Amino acid sequence: TDLAHIRNFSIVAHIDHGKSTLADRLIQATGTVQDREMKEQMLDAMDIERERGITIKANTVRIDYRADDGETYVLNLIDTPGHVDFAYEVSRSMRAVEGSLLVVDSTQGVEAQTLANVYQAIDADHEIVPVLNKIDLPASDCDKVAGQIEDVIGIDAHDAIRVSAKTGEGIHETLEAIVHRLPAPRGDAAAPLRAMLVDSWYDAYLGVVVLVRIMDGVLRKGDRVRMMQNGSVHQVDRIGVFRPMMAVVDALGPGEIGFLTASIKQVRDTRVGDTITHEKRGCDTPLPGFKPSQPVVFCGLFPVDSAEFEDLREAIEKLALNDASFSSEMETSAALGFGFRCGFLGLLHLEVIRDRIEREYDIELITTAPSVVYHVFMKDGEVIELHNPADMPDLTYVDHVEEPRIRATILVPDEYLGDVLKLCQDRRGIQLDLTYAGPRAMVVYDLPLNEVVFDFYDRLKSVTKGYASFDYQLTEYRADNLVKMSVLVNEEPVDALSMLVHRDRAEMRGRAMVEKLKELIPRHMFKIPIQAAIGGKVVARETLSALRKDVTAKCYGGDVSRKKKLLEKQKKGKKKMRQFGRVEIPQEAFISALKMD
Ligand code: GTP
Numbered sequence: 001t002d003l004a005h006i007r008n009f010s011i012v013a014h015i016d017h018g019k020s021t022l023a024d025r026l027i028q029a030t031g032t033v034q035d036r037e038m039k040e041q042m043l044d045a046m047d048i049e050r051e052r053g054i055t056i057k058a059n060t061v062r063i064d065y066r067a068d069d070g071e072t073y074v075l076n077l078i079d080t081p082g083h084v085d086f087a088y089e090v091s092r093s094m095r096a097v098e099g100s101l102l103v104v105d106s107t108q109g110v111e112a113q114t115l116a117n118v119y120q121a122i123d124a125d126h127e128i129v130p131v132l133n134k135i136d137l138p139a140s141d142c143d144k145v146a147g148q149i150e151d152v153i154g155i156d157a158h159d160a161i162r163v164s165a166k167t168g169e170g171i172h173e174t175l176e177a178i179v180h181r182l183p184a185p186r187g188d189a190a191a192p193l194r195a196m197l198v199d200s201w202y203d204a205y206l207g208v209v210v211l212v213r214i215m216d217g218v219l220r221k222g223d224r225v226r227m228m229q230n231g232s233v234h235q236v237d238r239i240g241v242f243r244p245m246m247a248v249v250d251a252l253g254p255g256e257i258g259f260l261t262a263s264i265k266q267v268r269d270t271r272v273g274d275t276i277t278h279e280k281r282g283c284d285t286p287l288p289g290f291k292p293s294q295p296v297v298f299c300g301l302f303p304v305d306s307a308e309f310e311d312l313r314e315a316i317e318k319l320a321l322n323d324a325s326f327s328s329e330m331e332t333s334a335a336l337g338f339g340f341r342c343g344f345l346g347l348l349h350l351e352v353i354r355d356r357i358e359r360e361y362d363i364e365l366i367t368t369a370p371s372v373v374y375h376v377f378m379k380d381g382e383v384i385e386l387h388n389p390a391d392m393p394d395l396t397y398v399d400h401v402e403e404p405r406i407r408a409t410i411l412v413p414d415e416y417l418g419d420v421l422k423l424c425q426d427r428r429g430i431q432l433d434l435t436y437a438g439p440r441a442m443v444v445y446d447l448p449l450n451e452v453v454f455d456f457y458d459r460l461k462s463v464t465k466g467y468a469s470f471d472y473q474l475t476e477y478r479a480d481n482l483v484k485m486s487v488l489v490n491e492e493p494v495d496a497l498s499m500l501v502h503r504d505r506a507e508m509r510g511r512a513m514v515e516k517l518k519e520l521i522p523r524h525m526f527k528i529p530i531q532a533a534i535g536g537k538v539v540a541r542e543t544l545s546a547l548r549k550d551v552t553a554k555c556y557g558g559d560v561s562r563k564k565k566l567l568e569k570q571k572k573g574k575k576k577m578r579q580f581g582r583v584e585i586p587q588e589a590f591i592s593a594l595k596m597d
Contacts (some may be wrong), residue, residue: 001074006255007182008076008097008213012121014111014469017103018133021165022174023061023077027244029171030063030075060198060211060257061244067179075178076257078198080117088293088345089199090117092273094124095289096198096213096257099182101174102149106132106162107139110152110437112411112469118153129177130160136167144438152437187254192283193217193225193276198257200270202322206238208264212276213257215287220251224279225262228286229271233279234262267322293325295343296404296474297350297453298387300331300368300496301357302339308363309338315361316340319353326353331388335496335585336366341388343373347453368496368590372450375402375477390495392484395535401500402477404449407432409442410460412468417441419463427451428480428502449474450500485510485539488531489521492581496590503534510540520589523547528583 013019063075080093094100100121104114121128130149132142142162149157161177163170199211212219219225223236240248241258252258264270272293275286303312316328327343344350350370357363374386377399386392386401408429412420414436424431424445433444452472460468485506487497497517501509510532517530521544528544 001253001256003187003255004184005071006074006076006185007099007178008078008185008255008257009099009101009178009182010078010080010093010097010121011101011103012080012114012117013103014105014108014113014117017105017108017111017114018165019079019103022101022103022131022133022163023079025165025168025171026075026077026175027061027063029168029175030065060242062241062257063243065175065179068176069179073179074256075175078257088291089272091120091124092196093198094120094126095287096196097124097126098185099127099129099178101178102128102130102153102155103133104130104145104149105134106142106145107134107137109145109148109440110411112409112471115153115409115411115442116471116473118155122155127182128155129174129181130155130157131170131174132160132162133165135162135169136164148437152435152442185255187214188216189218189254191216192281193219193223193278194283194287195219195225195252195276196287197227197270197272197274197276199272200264200267202267203261206261208261208267208270210260210262210264210270210276211257212252212260214252214254216254216283217278218251218253219260219276225260225276226279226282227270227274227276228282229274229290230269232269234264236260236262265321268320268324271324293345295325295327295345296373296449297344297346297370298341298373299344299350299370300333300336300339300341300366300388301328301354302333302336302366302368304364304366306337311361312340312357312363312365315357315363316342319356323353325349333368333390333496334492335494336368336590339366343387344370347457366590369499370453371499372404372453374482374500377402386500389484389498389500392498392500395483400479401482402479403482403500405475405478406447406449406452406472407475408445408447408452408470408472410445410468410470411437411440411442412464413440416464416467417443420460420468423456423459423463427456428505446475447472448480483534485513486533487513487517488529488533488538489517489585490528490581490583491531494585506532506534507539510534514540514542517589518542518544521583521585524583526582 011019011023060076060078064072065075066072078093078097080090102118104110132145134140135142146157146160149155161170161173163174194215194217195212196215197210198213200208203209219239221236221239224233225236226233238248238261239252239258240246273290277283303309320326320328325345328340331339331341354365354367358365371389376384376386376393379397379399410420420443424447427447428451429445429447432446435442460470481503482500483503483506485499485501486493514530514532523544525547527546530542530544531538532540
């Protein structure tokens with residue numbers, strides 16, 4: 001196809017504003033898929049994605065559209081992952097297209113993810129067409145929302161398209177706008193091949209499928225291509241496009257988006273953002289800006305039943321083959337036994353992987369509290385990347401510790417603003433900005449990521465009754481007065497409970513922690529001291545008093561079946577306990593104890 005007849009675009013939106021529904025409608029309106037084949041949410045392939053209502057892997061579809069001017073255009077839609085954990089993947093897919101539809105629910109208005117995603121589109125120099133969705137609903141207020149887009153985002157919204165992705169109203173106008181308001185791609189078919197690796201995933205029949213955007217040159221079946229990042233060479237055995245089902249083609253030229261397969265075994269070998277060129281007469285310089293996505297949140301995964309350790313290893317290895325941003329190494333914990341320390345892009349990524357292990361591999365897991373990666377600067381000049389607070393070196397050798405900071409954007413109705421400010425303040429936040437968009441406030445905070453990874457979302461949801469929207473970006477590593485807090489149960493340190501905290505907050509956190517543990521650990525036949533300590537110094541202490549009577553004693557003389565039941569129940573409870581020295585700690589304690597109220 002010649003460049004003038006190609007339009008490449010993505011759809012950016014806050015979750016639930018109708019991105020998938022609109023994409024489905026565009027596909028349907030152009031006859032790309034027959035109605036009877038039309039499945040709801042065509043683009044969300046994975047079960048978990050569908051269940052959670054989020055699109056994780058970037059996906060794409062090629063649509064042929066005969067416009068009102070009589071010409072036929074090829075429209076390539078790249079479906080970007082909407083969540084902050086996948087920010088780097090979003091930014092790469094944005095760089096593969098020239099324009100965006102900015103979908104805003106006209107009954108809701110601009111939300112935090114709308115902003116985060118539209119800034120990515122602006123960064124990628126996109127032409128942006130605002131689309132006001134859900135105009136069929138009585139609560140729709142297009143003028144207000146258009147005004148808000150102009151005020152908050154600062155883009156012209158007077159000719160925003162009014163759409164109902166549900167009824168199909170405004171879909172034709174949207175297609176015309178894609179053709180006439182978005183620019184055609186540029187590129188040189190005669191130049192050496194430069195293709196951007198936008199995404200890749202594992203297909204049971206085809207092996208690894210690689211989604212590419214051709215910048216310059218032409219890619220043909222049978223070509224030998226080189227991944228510029230690691231220099232590996234592959235023979236292309238198939239190329240094609242998504243309509244949205246895979247359809248094989250002979251060649252892909254500049255401006256086009258499609259896929260290739262080349263008997264690649266592992267997704268790991270195909271890094272998002274890499275440049276693909278020909279083995280011979282390839283281009284000299286890769287496309288700018290490649291950076292592999294780095295895990296930022298780490299936690300331990302341990303099997304509840306230690307006999308399942310090998311199964312867990314296998315599950316983790318399989319998942320890692322197909323997810324280059326998921327890392328793992330073996331870990332042993334005195335409290336939890338053998339397991340793995342795993343790295344993720346963020347909390348959502350962690351939850352998705354954990355769910356898949358539990359569901360697809362049927363392994364019950366203990367997840368330790370997530371922690372960020374700290375940079376520990378030693379007095380001798382060495383810098384350690386600390387993935388596990390339990391490994392924190394002795395403070396006497398440590399010069400200082402740096403932690404990752406984020407820039408968080410929160411949109412919230414005015415009446416909850418006070419609670420949100422308090423929450424951010426409590427989490428060591430520094431307010432950067434506070435503005436109003438109608439009855440809602442937009443606050444921007446600089447926060448330590450470690451205060452956010454654990455239960456910030458939950459707290460935010462609960463103090464705002466679910467009305468706040470939240471998004472963040474990593475900004476930098478910064479030094480702060482961070483110390484390791486250890487927890488001792490019956491005089492023994494429990495490594496899975498140690499954490500890095502700010503010195504000024506250590507007593508408070510320590511006290512909260514030991515109080516929680518006192519509630520969570522059942523009484524034993526002897527008394528158990530529970531302590532929080534920094535270095536050798538105990539900062540908080542509780543004592544769990546000894547159990548005097550046999551639990552079954554109260555059934556004395558009572559009926560035997562009740563006694564049996566009680567013992568049975570105890571036995572069941574025991575499975576979820578971890579023997580620690582002489583003390584049994586219930587599994588839930590490892591997470592609950594770290595939650596702050
Ligand atoms: P994620 O894929 O979860 O990010 O959400 P999304 O932005 O793709 O939203 P989705 O298309 O799943 O739509 C969210 C909900 O809004 C669904 O229940 C849709 O049926 C509904 N919806 C989407 N568009 C419209 C519309 O124009 N009118 C009405 N009434 N409902 C709509």
